[in-house]
Amino acid sequence: xxxxxxxxxxxxxxxxxxxxxxxxxxxxxxxxxxxxxxxxxxxxxxxxxxxxxxxxxxxxxxxxxxxxx
Numbered sequence: 001x002x003x004x005x006x007x008x009x010x011x012x013x014x015x016x017x018x019x020x021x022x023x024x025x026x027x028x029x030x031x032x033x034x035x036x037x038x039x040x041x042x043x044x045x046x047x048x049x050x051x052x053x054x055x056x057x058x059x060x061x062x063x064x065x066x067x068x069x
Contacts, residue, residue, distance in 0.1 A: 002032035003062065036061070 009025035
């Protein structure tokens with residue numbers, strides 16, 4: 001969701017040729033990252049404990065992890 005919003009902002013920045021909007025997209029990504037680390041992940045750990053920890057080991061925070069066989 002956060003990456004999609006940042007991509008939409010970046011696309012608008014390219015379309016309108018707006019460096020300010022591109023900078024806003026970067027600031028949005030930093031703010032989203034801090035929110036995820038500071039609030040979202042701890043709340044999910046409290047709510048789902050072991051299931052969430054298991055998911056964290058197999059799923060990347062922002063990017064898909066490749067499976068190692």
